[in-house]
Every structure is written in C-alpha cells, then in structure tokens.
Amino acid sequence: MAQQWIEGRVIERIDWTDRLHSLRIEAQIEPFRAGQFTKLGLQIGDEIVGRPYSIVSTPGDPVLEFYFSTVNEGPLSPRLSALKAGDAVQVAPKANGFLVLDEVPPAIHLWLVATGTGLGPFLSILKTPEPWQRFQRVVLVHAARTAAELTYRRTIASVAEAEPKRFSYIPFLSRETADYALAGRIPQAITEGQLEARAALRFDPAQCHVMLCGNPAMVEDATAALAARGLRKHRRKEPGQISMETYW
Ligand SMILES: Cc1cc2nc3c(=O)[nH]c(=O)nc-3n(C[C@H](O)[C@H](O)[C@H](O)COP(=O)(O)OP(=O)(O)OC[C@H]3O[C@@H](n4cnc5c(N)ncnc54)[C@H](O)[C@@H]3O)c2cc1C
Ligand SMILES: NC(=O)c1ccc[n+]([C@@H]2O[C@H](COP(=O)([O-])OP(=O)(O)OC[C@H]3O[C@@H](n4cnc5c(N)ncnc54)[C@H](OP(=O)(O)O)[C@@H]3O)[C@@H](O)[C@H]2O)c1
Incomplete structure (x- = not known):
C-alpha cells in the first residue's frame, strides 16, 4: 500500500x-x-x-x-x-488535483479567479514559466472581505513587474472599500461587465479559459454568470472554458 x-x-x-x-x-x-x-x-x-x-x-x-x-x-x-x-x-507524499495548466485546452487569455485562500494554487501557477509561454494575457482576480485579507501582495507585485503588459491583478473587496479594488462580489461583476471593463478583456468563449477556486458558492455563481456569456465547464471528453476547485 x-x-x-x-x-x-x-x-x-x-x-x-x-x-x-x-x-x-x-x-x-x-x-x-x-x-x-x-x-x-x-x-x-x-x-x-x-x-x-x-x-x-x-x-x-x-x-x-x-x-x-x-x-x-x-x-x-x-x-x-x-x-x-x-x-x-x-x-501526504503524493499531490493530486486537476486545477493545473496541463488540463487547460488551448486559449489566448487565462483568467485565474479566487476567493479567500483559493488564491494559493494560482500563485504556484503564476510563478512557473508556462502561463507566459501559452497566454497573451493572464488576469488574476482575488476577492476578500477586507483589505488586510488581500494577501501575498508582494508576490503578486513581482509577477506584475516581470510581466507588466500581459499580467493584470484585480482585487475585490466586499466589506470595505478601497480605490484600487472593485466593490462587491465576482459573479455580479461578471454579469454586469465591471470585471471585463477593469481588465479591458472580454469573456469570449473562443479566446479565454477561466480557472475558479475557493468558496463553492462563488464557483457556482460565477459558473452560471459565465455560462450566460457562452462559456461552459471544461471536461476532458467535452472541452470547455471553465475549470474549478471548491474548498468545501
Ligand atoms: C481540494 C481542496 C483544497 C483545499 N485547499 C485549501 C487551502 O489551500 N487553504 C485552505 O485554507 N483550505 C483549503 N481547503 C479546505 C481544507 O481542506 C479544510 O477543510 C479547512 O482548512 C478547514 O479544516 P478544519 O478541519 O479546521 O475544518 P473542516 O471540518 O474541514 O471544515 C469546516 C468548515 O469550514 C469551512 N471552510 C473549509 N475550508 C475553508 C476555507 N479555506 N476558507 C473558509 N472556510 C472554509 C467550511 O464551511 C467547512 O464545512 C481545501 C479543500 C479542498 C477540498
Ligand atoms: N473574513 C473574516 O473576517 C472572518 C472572520 C471570522 C470568521 N470568518 C469565517 O471564515 C469563513 C470564511 O471566510 P472568508 O472571508 O475567508 O471566505 P469567504 O466567506 O469565502 O469570503 C471571501 C470572499 O468571497 C466572497 N463570497 C462569499 N460568497 C460568495 C458568493 N456566493 N459569490 C461570490 N463571492 C462570494 C465574500 O463576499 P461577502 O463578504 O459578500 O460574503 C468575500 O469577498 C466564513 O465561514 C466566515 O464566517 C471570516
């Protein structure tokens, strides 16, 4: 065993x-x-x-x-x-999970969308060469309740310094406001277009792949908001534009 x-x-x-x-x-x-x-x-x-x-x-x-x-x-x-x-x-000596770029089909733009501690796997991905070999734009979205919970800012800033034209970081705050963050929740901002406006990038099913991680309710609601834009869940047998991992 x-x-x-x-x-x-x-x-x-x-x-x-x-x-x-x-x-x-x-x-x-x-x-x-x-x-x-x-x-x-x-x-x-x-x-x-x-x-x-x-x-x-x-x-x-x-x-x-x-x-x-x-x-x-x-x-x-x-x-x-x-x-x-x-x-x-x-x-545990053996890692698992499918929220990895090997499982992402070809796309031009990559969105990494997290609530809370769901940021973690995206930090790992961003520090590898692969996103920069495969995608023209990479957008990291991180939603937290308060500014203090928008963590790993230094790591994210170093990614932005290395890839200033191709990388965007879009923070969300739901229980405080700050001029650098979008207010409220991710699914609503997808539906109402604020997220695309901030990134200057469309959720075009022919061009993008979206990875979602964190709170299961965000993952569900964001998937529904993206489905209204023509994106669907990615499966190996039935390629789509949305990959996900829920934490509870
Ligand atoms: C694939 C996978 C990866 C995970 N990776 C992480 C990770 O990187 N960081 C992390 O903090 N957690 C992560 N989790 C959740 C983690 O495994 C634990 O469930 C969590 O740390 C709480 O553990 P616990 O034993 O104290 O309580 P549990 O009995 O496991 O959970 C009790 C309740 O806490 C809530 N909860 C669980 N996780 C979180 C969370 N992350 N944020 C807010 N509320 C939560 C849920 O309502 C849950 O029912 C992951 C879960 C899965 C399935
Ligand atoms: N953050 C704290 O200060 C704090 C303190 C003590 C205990 N806790 C407990 O810790 C747990 C996790 O808290 P957390 O803040 O790490 O994670 P969280 O509840 O998942 O919140 C992280 C971000 O996700 C948002 N979110 C929640 N549900 C969403 C949905 N359906 N769609 C889109 N966005 C959604 C939150 O917005 P909203 O703010 O609008 O929900 C918040 O901006 C909770 O059970 C909480 O009670 C949190």
Whole structure:
C-alpha cells in the first residue's frame, strides 16, 4: 500500500491576519504540478486528522508552502495555525488535483479567479514559466472581505513587474472599500461587465479559459454568470472554458 504520510517539519509560520496564515514546511514529497494540492495532517487523539491544502510553492522549490484560514469550529485548521518553527506535521507524499495548466485546452487569455485562500494554487501557477509561454494575457482576480485579507501582495507585485503588459491583478473587496479594488462580489461583476471593463478583456468563449477556486458558492455563481456569456465547464471528453476547485 502507498505510504499515506511522511513527517514534515515547519520552518516558518507567516501570520497575515488573526485568521489567515501560511506554513512553510520541509518535506520530501513526490514531484507535483503547479495548482495541485496535498494533505496536511496532525495526530489528534489516536488518529491523524488530515485535510487537503493547495500548494503555494512552485514545483522544484525546496520548501512547501500552504496558505490557509483558521475555521474556529474545525478540528484541524486551528491546530495548524498554532504550529511554530520546528514542529512536526504530517504531509501526504503524493499531490493530486486537476486545477493545473496541463488540463487547460488551448486559449489566448487565462483568467485565474479566487476567493479567500483559493488564491494559493494560482500563485504556484503564476510563478512557473508556462502561463507566459501559452497566454497573451493572464488576469488574476482575488476577492476578500477586507483589505488586510488581500494577501501575498508582494508576490503578486513581482509577477506584475516581470510581466507588466500581459499580467493584470484585480482585487475585490466586499466589506470595505478601497480605490484600487472593485466593490462587491465576482459573479455580479461578471454579469454586469465591471470585471471585463477593469481588465479591458472580454469573456469570449473562443479566446479565454477561466480557472475558479475557493468558496463553492462563488464557483457556482460565477459558473452560471459565465455560462450566460457562452462559456461552459471544461471536461476532458467535452472541452470547455471553465475549470474549478471548491474548498468545501
Ligand atoms: C481540494 C481542496 C483544497 C483545499 N485547499 C485549501 C487551502 O489551500 N487553504 C485552505 O485554507 N483550505 C483549503 N481547503 C479546505 C481544507 O481542506 C479544510 O477543510 C479547512 O482548512 C478547514 O479544516 P478544519 O478541519 O479546521 O475544518 P473542516 O471540518 O474541514 O471544515 C469546516 C468548515 O469550514 C469551512 N471552510 C473549509 N475550508 C475553508 C476555507 N479555506 N476558507 C473558509 N472556510 C472554509 C467550511 O464551511 C467547512 O464545512 C481545501 C479543500 C479542498 C477540498
Ligand atoms: N473574513 C473574516 O473576517 C472572518 C472572520 C471570522 C470568521 N470568518 C469565517 O471564515 C469563513 C470564511 O471566510 P472568508 O472571508 O475567508 O471566505 P469567504 O466567506 O469565502 O469570503 C471571501 C470572499 O468571497 C466572497 N463570497 C462569499 N460568497 C460568495 C458568493 N456566493 N459569490 C461570490 N463571492 C462570494 C465574500 O463576499 P461577502 O463578504 O459578500 O460574503 C468575500 O469577498 C466564513 O465561514 C466566515 O464566517 C471570516
């Protein structure tokens, strides 16, 4: 039987806010593809409780990074957010998941659309060469409640510096306002055209592919809003323009 867990070691915990954290972990897992997830686990009582987490780091990075929120009532995430450098954590050695560019059919423009911690897999993808080899424009959309929750701004700024003409970052805020962010929620902004206007790019089914990640209600509502523009879910046997991963 394949090995279920290997022991990793926390080398750093980044606290973005009270409830948003990243863990940097040393663990020798099998090669993975940008956008995939693996499982993290901790011994709780007499069992290891494990949950899937997207890998923020890029294939080949010596350290694995994960970005997560603390769900107070959940069994695992509050314990993960209490880990500190030197602590042990269980890591599943084999990554999984189809939110990867290998699964995206040819397109001219790529939209990466996330709520909350759904940003993680897109950071991994953006740090690889592939999007820049395949797409003329890449738009990263990140929706959060508050400005403090628009995390990884430095990483995103370095992508923008490297690809100033082809990369756009469009933040959304739903419970605060800021002049640099669109207000409200992603599906409504798709329907009403604000997202396309901000990106100066149409959701044209002949040209674009959209990857959605995070809150399942956003994924569902955004899929419906994009369907009204003629985009449909991508399946290997029936190619479309929308790929997705939901976190709960
Ligand atoms: C494929 C996949 C990849 C995932 N990747 C990540 C990731 O990179 N980062 C991450 O934070 N979580 C991620 N999750 C969710 C994660 O696996 C856990 O469910 C989450 O950390 C809560 O764990 P828990 O044991 O504390 O509570 P659980 O019992 O697992 O969840 C309790 C409740 O918390 C809510 N919830 C779960 N995840 C989130 C979240 N991310 N943000 C807000 N509310 C949530 C849901 O309402 C859920 O029913 C992923 C889930 C899947 C299926
Ligand atoms: N963020 C916090 O300050 C905070 C604090 C304590 C606990 N929590 C708990 O943590 C959990 C997750 O919170 P989160 O903020 O990380 O993630 P989230 O609830 O998924 O919110 C992230 C972003 O997604 C938006 N969103 C939610 N549902 C949507 C939908 N159907 N369509 C489009 N956009 C949608 C939110 O807008 P809206 O704001 O309009 O929902 C917000 O801008 C929640 O259960 C929450 O109760 C959050």
